[in-house]
Amino acid sequence: MHAIADPATAAPERRTRGRPRKTADERDDGNRRQALLRAAARLFRQQGFAATSTRDIAAAVGMRSGSPFYHFDNKEALLAAVMEEGMARALQHQGEQMAAAVAASATPLTARQCLRVLVRAHFDNLLGPESDHIPVMLYEWRVLSDEQKRAVNRLKDDYEAVWVPVLQALRRDGALGGDPRLARLMLFGALNWAAQWYLPDGRASLDDLTDTTLQLFLKDVP
Amino acid sequence: MHAIADPATAAPERRTRGRPRKTADERDDGNRRQALLRAAARLFRQQGFAATSTRDIAAAVGMRSGSPFYHFDNKEALLAAVMEEGMARALQHQGEQMAAAVAASATPLTARQCLRVLVRAHFDNLLGPESDHIPVMLYEWRVLSDEQKRAVNRLKDDYEAVWVPVLQALRRDGALGGDPRLARLMLFGALNWAAQWYLPDGRASLDDLTDTTLQLFLKDVP
DNA sequence: CCTACCGATCGGTAGG
DNA sequence: CCTACCGATCGGTAGG
Known part of the structure; x- marks a missing residue:
């Protein structure tokens, strides 16, 4: 569904230890914030706000659980x-x-x-x-x-x-x-x-x- | 708001230690289930299902947190x-x-x-x-x-x-x-x-x- | 229906 | 933006 989104499926392609490198157009052009908004909109709609965890949203764009809070206060x-x-x-x-x-x-x-x-x-x-x-x-x-x-x-x-x-x-x-x-x-x-x-x-x-x-x-x- | 609902405000009237006794018409005529349904409906509407805890509902009818699960599976x-x-x-x-x-x-x-x-x-x-x-x-x-x-x-x-x-x-x-x-x-x-x-x-x-x-x-x- | 409790999950943060 | 983590809360249960 989201090629970028799933670290688990991406793992086999890692060249070294650590998370996979982001390619150019995934990098924080400020579009990471946009990606969060899009994923949040989709999940909030499907499951509702309260039933969607910030971890769900982070995972949907390939981030770690704490990272959305770099872009949004809460x-x-x-x-x-x-x-x-x-x-x-x-x-x-x-x-x-x-x-x-x-x-x-x-x-x-x-x-x-x-x-x-x-x-x-x-x-x-x-x-x-x-x-x-x-x-x-x-x-x-x-x-x-x-x-x-x-x-x-x-x-x-x-x-x-x-x-x-x-x-x-x-x-x-x-x-x-x-x-x-x-x-x-x-x-x-x-x-x-x-x-x-x-x-x-x-x-x-x-x-x-x-x-x-x-x-x-x-x-x-x- | 709910005379029966709040153990905290009821506490001063306790005759002994322990929770206040229920009067006759509060007792489980099977209307405790009804009370839960009414409280749940009100809270689910006000706050949404996911944002309402079963504890909120229990408290609204003067029950303890585990008691709703005596009436409903989940x-x-x-x-x-x-x-x-x-x-x-x-x-x-x-x-x-x-x-x-x-x-x-x-x-x-x-x-x-x-x-x-x-x-x-x-x-x-x-x-x-x-x-x-x-x-x-x-x-x-x-x-x-x-x-x-x-x-x-x-x-x-x-x-x-x-x-x-x-x-x-x-x-x-x-x-x-x-x-x-x-x-x-x-x-x-x-x-x-x-x-x-x-x-x-x-x-x-x-x-x-x-x-x-x-x-x-x-x-x-x- | 209460007591006492558990494992899981959650929002959020410090420090890098 | 990640690592590592914390305190709080939650749904649910065993045993009475």
Whole structure:
């Protein structure tokens, strides 16, 4: 699974005693921190934060048990970093996709078109490749300290802010029903829940999910 | 918080050395098992399964650290019992509410009316008093063994089976859009997500949530 | 259901 | 980033 990760299987190839030498692109270009974040995201998602030991994470990137603490103050800080990185990347992807859609269209986007882009980008962020960070954020939120929550919330607020005018416009058109605040929470619930049941190799593609979402939530406004 | 639960605060009232005597209704009427299930549900929900020690649970009901294992084989079996009890009660509540609605109506219920009853009962099960079991089921599912999952799934299947014909009827009427299977998953997502944000003492009541849900998902069929 | 206990594991650290 | 280590905690058990 991880060629670099397993000192045990690597052992037979040792030229001398001691751990195997790292090749150039494994060395601490500062990408060791990134490797830790990726492994932590994957393990936190699969097993949960509390059930994942820092030793598991270290082993997944070929480190010794104490070494993650060279990069992160403690286990909670590692979790917070996973979430912050996930939200930052999600926010960027959302922005890129919106910008691309605007650029690709000759006319200004309708609210429906905006919603489609946002929902589709959200499914990417939640279910696409390298997307463990966001489910971890959704399901381990309570572990964060208040201060850590504030930091991630700043990004989350930016992320949601893009949706608000789109949903307002749809509501004005009569294409979206219900109390706006509750409706937004329920929409996100419908989307985020997919992290619980969606299988990337399953029958439905992310485009299928997007289609269903719009058909389900938007009313046919005459 | 728990009058019975804290040996430390109870200590001054001891008449002799040793732990305080249990009064009649605290004694093992078989309700000690129930007490463990309730405490476990609350703590598993607040802190998560892995972050809750069996000692925490024992202390919450005034037991010593080893005593929960007199009632349950191990920690996982306690979790499974929490989920099974939660689903069994939810299923019963759903049935009762449907039966009551049928009995209270002079005419057969429309699909819309059925959906309203189901959604409202679901919010009770998810967010009402003594409702920790269901969120625990939703968020600690991966911890169960395959066999434990099967046991709980039998109840979950019964629970969902009640929804299927209602949603089918609404779809035939054109009141519900999207692929039926995906639409059902998204509807449940919208509802279940409320466990993440709903505050019982907040602005919105469970009736408000139900209203918004129907307005959001159902199309005005002419 | 308690007492007394055990082996295992865990987060984290000092010093290099 | 590793070595070597520590104190704390945890799930679980034997015996009553």
